[in-house]
Every structure is written in C-alpha cells, then in structure tokens.
Amino acid sequence: MLNLKSAKTVISDLEKAARQGKIAKIEGFGEKSQHDILESIALYKSLGGRERRMPLPTAGELAKKIVSYLKRYSETLDIAPMGSLRRMKETVGDIDLAVATTKPDKVIQAFLSFPGISKIVEEGKEGATILLQNDEHIDLRIIDPQRWGSMLQYFTGSKNHNINLREFALKKNLSLNEYGIKNLKTGKMNTFKTEKDFYKFLGLPWIPPEIREDRGEIEVAINSKLPHLVELADVRGDLQVHSNYPIKPSHDLGRDSMEDILHKAKSLGYEYIAFTEHNPNVSNLKEKEIIEIMKRRKSKIEQLKSKTKSIRILNLLEIDILANGKLALPENAFAYIDAGLASIHSSFNQDKDAMTNRILKGLSHPKIKIYAHPTARLINKREGIKADFNVIFNFCAKQKKALEINSYPLRLDLPDDLIIDAKKKGCKFSLGTDAHDSAGMFLMPYGVAMAKRGWLTKNDIINTMEYNELYSWLTRR
Incomplete structure (x- = not known):
C-alpha cells in the first residue's frame, strides 16, 4: 500500500x-x-504547481457578465478588462477590471453586490476584490477618467512590453508609470484619457493589446510597420462545425441539426458555413456502409443547398489520422466531400519522429486541405503532441494546406507562438469553432484573438475569402 x-x-x-x-x-x-x-x-x-488558470473563453464570458452588470450603473463612465485577459492570453488567472468614474464609492458598492459572490476579499477607496462561488478571483480598479489611457496601458501589460516601453521613453527623457508620462527635464506629468494619446505622445502608433508581449512590437511600431491585424468582421464563415447528422462517427456527434446550424450562421452574418462531422467509425462499419452514409450525407447537403440561398454550404469532413498515418476514411468515400480536415484524436504519445511522419502521411492526401487543432492539446488536461512543427509547417506551406486555429475553450490550437512560427514559413490558416451545437458558434472571437496574438492579417486566413475564392482554394488539387 x-x-x-x-x-x-x-x-x-x-x-x-x-x-x-x-x-x-x-x-x-x-x-x-x-x-x-x-x-x-x-x-x-x-503549471508551476499552482491553481489551474481559466481558459480564455471561460474568463472572457465571465468578464462580459460583470462588465454588462456594471454598465447598468450611470456612474460607470468606461470599463475594460486589463492584464492577460485584455491581451487575450490562452489562459487567465485573476480577472482584472478597470472602471473610469468620478463616483468610486457607488461603483464599488455596485461591484460588491454582483450576484454569486462567496467572499469579499478586499474593499478600499480605489477598488475591491471578490471571490465568486467557483473560486474565480475578480479585481476591480477605479480610475480617474483623466488618467484612463495611461492606467489602462500600464495594467494591461505585459510586464516585458512595459519594461521595453519605459526604456524607449527614457531615451526621450520621459518617465512612464500608471499615472501618465513625466518629462524628466521639466517635471511635468502628462495624463491621458485614451491609450492612443498615450502612445502618440511617445511618437508611436497604438499597439494592439494582443501583441504587447515583447516580441518586437515596439521596434516594429517605431518603424511604422505594425500589421493591420485580422478582425472578427473579416471572418466570412466558420470552417469547423459538427451537426447531429447520423453519420455514425468515430466520436462526438453534434447535438443540433444542419438546419439549426444554418439558422445560427445566418444570424452571425456569415456568407458560408462548413459542415465537418467526424468520419464514420471505421472500426464498427464496413466500407460499403461508410460509402452509403457518405452518399446520404452529400444528398442531404445538396438538398439544403437548393433550399438555402442566403448562405453557402461547404461539404467538409473531419478525418482522423490513425496511428500509422492512414486516414480513417475509405478512399472511395472521398468522392462525397468537397475537402477534408485531418486531425489527431488517438495515440497521442508517439515519439517525435513517428508523430511527424504520421501527420505528414495523413496530410499528403490531395483532398485534405486543413490540419485541425494541430498540437491536439487540451488546456489544463493534456499536453500537446511531440512533433517537428518546423517540418510540418514547411510541408503545409509548400503543399497549400491550411493550419487551423481552433476556438474551442480547451484547445485554442494552434497556440500563438506556433502561429508566429508558421506564418514565417508562409503558411495559411483557417478559423473554426469546433462547435458541436449552434450555441458553440459564438466562440469565433477567441480564435480571432489567437490569430491576432500570432500577428495574422486578413490575408493569412482562408475564411476571410469570399465563397468562390475559398471553394476554389479548397478543391484545388
């Protein structure tokens, strides 16, 4: 024992x-x-033996509720998240919120009345800290509206971004802190109502929070070469959604009908939507049965296309890359899809060489156009696979295979550092929510956030293309 x-x-x-x-x-x-x-x-x-951090979407949705609650009070003149949440890091510890107000007492009391508080940790004149029932730590900081820009910049971070920004400012005889920018020659303290004014005073364009990670953004800003990062409004459709079509999948059948998903896609203003159910279970079905399922599925999608004029439909499929690199779909079944997403869902512990070769073999099929959730990680639950991503990225760039940025809360995959590496190799990317019901399609902003953290522009992402261009890209062999 x-x-x-x-x-x-x-x-x-x-x-x-x-x-x-x-x-x-x-x-x-x-x-x-x-x-x-x-x-x-x-x-x-x-993880450093510390408490697990919240996945970004979990923290983001909770913060939205608190922000919405505090906005109901007229004393709240402005409100925004700070720290890692504002920078949209993949995980968030405490949720930090800033409120601009001239009546701090009323805002603090409103904050302390938020439903679901289990403990008031701290209460003062400049803010408060609460603990919610699921142990989420929420910090509120009160800011003078005249100092909103400088305070928001300071507490957004990152620490290393701010250190380098201070060093840059010192060369101009300027000193930075949360209250503003001080002229070291005259002693004058300049305050700022907006971040844009703060950066402008330093002779810099506004730097998006997502890239304030000391990855060369200040040097790029000095040279006026900051990229125009992709925005949610640039995304024309979701390229990974699972319906409840009875495909007898290898795992995880969706919960909503194709019709429900189309209705949701319309409400989101999408030009197109991709159905990407998992491949039929090759372990339990004969090849003939799989072919019949795929035929019926294609027929269903064609019927929907004929009835649905306001949104275009892509007939895709998420296909497992098996341990030996083969795809979990009979060759004859590929005729019934426009293109496929390939992904790892098993045998995660293969060594680096075996995993790399497995992925390359799976991606080599001419109908595979997207490598889905490439590291196969589950945040706080499973580390990513061991693979030579430089080799994989080179292959994808050369063979015109897109790398997915998956918006599912536990995935957010590719991670931002690998997005940066892949972009340098010339890769294209796709954005997908991996939604298994229509409600899950709201997660797209978090995939966009990962893309922004990876310095991606609209032109790097295939589902910013209009439908005909995207269809041509997906079906080009």
Missing part, C-alpha cells in the same frame, strides 16, 4: 511510487494508469 498521509508531500510521494513501479502493482491499476499518473504530475509541475 502507498503511504500518502501528508498533504504537503503527496505529489512527490505519488511520483516516487510511480517511478518505482508500485502503482502498477495495485489491483485495478496497471502500467497504463501508472504512466498516466506520471504524465499528470509532469503537467502539474509544468
């Missing part, structure tokens, strides 16, 4: 037992369970 009496040492004791092979010998466990425990501990350590 394991001796796990101390809460302070339980992680190290459990890891030691697993490395000594003791867990595999416990009835009901085994080698796989032991391996999984070691992987989970490694993930815990990679």
Whole structure:
C-alpha cells in the first residue's frame, strides 16, 4: 500500500511510487494508469504547481457578465478588462477590471453586490476584490477618467512590453508609470484619457493589446510597420462545425441539426458555413456502409443547398489520422466531400519522429486541405503532441494546406507562438469553432484573438475569402 498521509508531500510521494513501479502493482491499476499518473504530475509541475488558470473563453464570458452588470450603473463612465485577459492570453488567472468614474464609492458598492459572490476579499477607496462561488478571483480598479489611457496601458501589460516601453521613453527623457508620462527635464506629468494619446505622445502608433508581449512590437511600431491585424468582421464563415447528422462517427456527434446550424450562421452574418462531422467509425462499419452514409450525407447537403440561398454550404469532413498515418476514411468515400480536415484524436504519445511522419502521411492526401487543432492539446488536461512543427509547417506551406486555429475553450490550437512560427514559413490558416451545437458558434472571437496574438492579417486566413475564392482554394488539387 502507498503511504500518502501528508498533504504537503503527496505529489512527490505519488511520483516516487510511480517511478518505482508500485502503482502498477495495485489491483485495478496497471502500467497504463501508472504512466498516466506520471504524465499528470509532469503537467502539474509544468503549471508551476499552482491553481489551474481559466481558459480564455471561460474568463472572457465571465468578464462580459460583470462588465454588462456594471454598465447598468450611470456612474460607470468606461470599463475594460486589463492584464492577460485584455491581451487575450490562452489562459487567465485573476480577472482584472478597470472602471473610469468620478463616483468610486457607488461603483464599488455596485461591484460588491454582483450576484454569486462567496467572499469579499478586499474593499478600499480605489477598488475591491471578490471571490465568486467557483473560486474565480475578480479585481476591480477605479480610475480617474483623466488618467484612463495611461492606467489602462500600464495594467494591461505585459510586464516585458512595459519594461521595453519605459526604456524607449527614457531615451526621450520621459518617465512612464500608471499615472501618465513625466518629462524628466521639466517635471511635468502628462495624463491621458485614451491609450492612443498615450502612445502618440511617445511618437508611436497604438499597439494592439494582443501583441504587447515583447516580441518586437515596439521596434516594429517605431518603424511604422505594425500589421493591420485580422478582425472578427473579416471572418466570412466558420470552417469547423459538427451537426447531429447520423453519420455514425468515430466520436462526438453534434447535438443540433444542419438546419439549426444554418439558422445560427445566418444570424452571425456569415456568407458560408462548413459542415465537418467526424468520419464514420471505421472500426464498427464496413466500407460499403461508410460509402452509403457518405452518399446520404452529400444528398442531404445538396438538398439544403437548393433550399438555402442566403448562405453557402461547404461539404467538409473531419478525418482522423490513425496511428500509422492512414486516414480513417475509405478512399472511395472521398468522392462525397468537397475537402477534408485531418486531425489527431488517438495515440497521442508517439515519439517525435513517428508523430511527424504520421501527420505528414495523413496530410499528403490531395483532398485534405486543413490540419485541425494541430498540437491536439487540451488546456489544463493534456499536453500537446511531440512533433517537428518546423517540418510540418514547411510541408503545409509548400503543399497549400491550411493550419487551423481552433476556438474551442480547451484547445485554442494552434497556440500563438506556433502561429508566429508558421506564418514565417508562409503558411495559411483557417478559423473554426469546433462547435458541436449552434450555441458553440459564438466562440469565433477567441480564435480571432489567437490569430491576432500570432500577428495574422486578413490575408493569412482562408475564411476571410469570399465563397468562390475559398471553394476554389479548397478543391484545388
């Protein structure tokens, strides 16, 4: 039996037992369970042993509720998130909010009356901190409207962006802090109502929060070469949505009908929508059965096309790349789709070379045009696969395969650092919510946020194309 009496040492004791092979010998466990425990501990350590951070969409939707609540009060003159949430990082710890007001007491009392508070952690004249029922930490900071721009810039960060910005300012005999910009020669403190005015005073264009990560953005801004980052309004359609069409999928059938999804797509103002159900289950179905399912599905989509004039439909399919690199769809079934998305849904622990070769083999099929959620990670749950992404990106750029930026809360995949790397290789990208019901289609802004953090412009993303251009791109062999 394991001796796990101390809460302070339980992680190290459990890891030691697993490395000594003791867990595999416990009835009901085994080698796989032991391996999984070691992987989970490694993930815990990679997170610094701290509490797990919220995926960006989780934090974003919660912040929207609080912002909407505080906007009901006339004393709230302006309100915005700060910190990692405003920079749209993939995970967020505490939610930091700023409010511009001349009546701080009333705003603070309104904040402390927000429904669902489990504890008031701190209350003062310049803000307050609350803990919600699910342990979400919310910090409110009150800001003088005259200093809104400088305070918002300072508390948005990132830390390294602000350090480099201060160094840049010092060369101009200027000192920066949360209150404004001080002229070191005259001692005059300049305050700013907007961030644009703050950056303009330094001789810089406004730098979007998503790229304030000390990745060369200040140097690019100095040379007036900041890219015009993609915006949500540029996206003409969602390229990964799963309906409840009875395709007998390998996993995760959607919950809403194709008609429901089309209705939602129209309400979002989309020009087109892609149906991307998972491939039929090759383990349980014969090839003939799969062909018949795919024929019926294509017929259904064609019927919808004939009845639906206000939005165009793309007949795509998400297809598993099996452990040996083969695609989980019979060759003859490819005739019944416009194009395919390929993705990893199993055998995540292959070594780097095996995984890289597996992916390249899967992507080599001429009808595969998108590599979906490329790292296969699940934030706070599963680390990404080990693969040579430089090789994969070079292949995708040369063979004209798009890399997906998946908006699902636990994916947000590709991550921003890999988006930057892939863009340098000349890759194209697609945006998809991976929605399994019509409600999930609201997640597109978070995929756009990842694209912005990766410095992408409208021209980098295939679903900013108009329908005919996109269809031509997807069906070009």
